[in-house]
Amino acid sequence: QVQLVESGGGLVQAGDSLRLSCAASGRTLSSYGMGWFRQAPGKEREFVGGITYSWNTPYADSVKGRFTISRDNAQNTVYLQMNSLKPEDTAVYYCAADPRLRIGYMGSEYAFWGQGTQVTVSS
Numbered sequence: 001q002v003q004l005v006e007s008g009g010g011l012v013q014a015g016d017s018l019r020l021s022c023a024a025s026g027r028t029l030s031s032y033g034m035g036w037f038r039q040a041p042g043k044e045r046e047f048v049g050g051i052t053y054s055w056n057t058p059y060a061d062s063v064k065g066r067f068t069i070s071r072d073n074a075q076n077t078v079y080l081q082m083n084s085l086k087p088e089d090t091a092v093y094y095c096a097a098d099p100r101l102r103i104g105y106m107g108s109e110y111a112f113w114g115q116g117t118q119v120t121v122s123s
Helices: none
Strands: 003-007 010-013 018-025 033-039 046-051 067-072 077-082 091-098 117-122
Touching: 003 091, 018 033, 018 091, 018 117, 033 067, 033 077, 046 067, 046 077, 077 091
Parallel strands: 010 117
Antiparallel strands: 003 018, 018 077, 033 046, 033 091, 067 077, 091 117
16 A cells, blocks of 8 residues: 655745645555645645546646646655645645546545644735
8 A cells, every 4th residue: 555745834924835745655555546735724634636647637726726636656655736725725635546546525535544734824
């Protein structure tokens, strides 16, 4: 099975950018559909976006045009580039892997999760 570790979170101001990384070990990421989710305090976990082996990248409407997901198969890492950040983007961000190679919109569809990285956007 795969182990996932997110990094790159931090405290930024509105309008700034951050790039989150999700590094995998144990198995190659090409064996999985990869999703990004986030959870803000007191809110449900929500789908942010995902990437398939064939580079299909669906996004939530709330981040479309601002966030970009990519993958580096050589580094076995998936990235979430976040631009024009807003205070409402504040959350813990998680990457997740689905061995069925699909991008699901529900967290329950994913078998493996990272520990999360905090993103805080100040106004």
